Amino acid sequence: MxxxxxxxxxxxxxxxxxxxxxxxxxxxxxxxxxxxxxxxxxxxxxxxxxxxxxxxxxxxxxxxxxxxxxxxxxxxxxxxxxxxxxxxxxTMPPYPEVPGALESLRNAGFRLFTLTNNLAEVQAHQLERAGIAGFFEGLFSVDSVNRFKPWPQTYDHVARELAVQPSQLCMVACHAWDTLGAVAAGWSAAFVRRADNELIGVGPQPQIIGSDLTDVAQQLIARYAARR
Structure with a gap:
């Protein structure tokens, strides 16, 4: 593994x-x-x-x-x-750096997935229209458990479906409530600083903080892949 x-x-x-x-x-x-x-x-x-x-x-x-x-x-x-x-x-487009950041992570050997509050079919349409669906091995939706993030069951469902321990998962999000929920569920997390989004200084904190997805990808690669 x-x-x-x-x-x-x-x-x-x-x-x-x-x-x-x-x-x-x-x-x-x-x-x-x-x-x-x-x-x-x-x-x-x-x-x-x-x-x-x-x-x-x-x-x-x-x-x-x-x-x-x-x-x-x-x-x-x-x-x-x-x-x-x-x-x-x-039909929202990806941020400009997103395709390159996803490609760098995949090339470094990471397996990529999503977890969204959207319905599964809405998410699939979004990612196809954005031209980035092919980067992901699997797409997860809170619709499977009828509870929205950051409810614990949403993260637990992903771990069960992928047959891994929570500690083997890392959430990447620009919302503090999402990284907070993931870390509380036993995951690691990386926070992407987007406009008008910032961390809150209470509760579980992400291990990685980046200015954009390229920055986060570089930190993930340095933290994990570069040490292999």
Missing amino acids: SDLPLIVFDVNETLLDIRTVEPVFKRVFQDKVDVRHWFANLVLYSLALTAARSYVPFTDIGAAVFKMLADTQGVRLERADSDELRQKFS
Whole structure:
């Protein structure tokens, strides 16, 4: 068995550029609501529903949050608005450095996977459209356990499916709540600093912190592959 950890990537915002969805919010809300405010609420309510033992697919929560925010601003949404948001979110491009970073990790011998809050079919479509699906050996979705990250069962499911110990897995994400959940589940973790995302100074911390995915990949290779 390889002594390299299996690398598991978050998808939205870690690999795919959520900033490309911003024009929808500019058009609908002008400057009252931006994409990050929407996404933060999407994550918040996914966790609230999980805590309430009520699973709703991530895409449906996103649409409900979109309407909720429109209601708070007195904005009337048209069907076309919601359709455009769904289409933009499912076709986000990768950040520029992502393909090269994934290739360098794979060339160094790492096995690559994903774990996303999206439905499996949405994730598959996203990665295909982004042109990076071929880098990954397997795609995991929280839909398999009906609990959103960072709920422990989401990480445990991946370990069981891959038949490895949690310590053999490394989560790569740009969200502190995701790396926190992974480390609490016994994984290692690497944090990617994306715009408007930062670590929180309490709770389990990632072992690697990088300015972008290239930086994280280089640190992973130096930490593990270069010592083989």
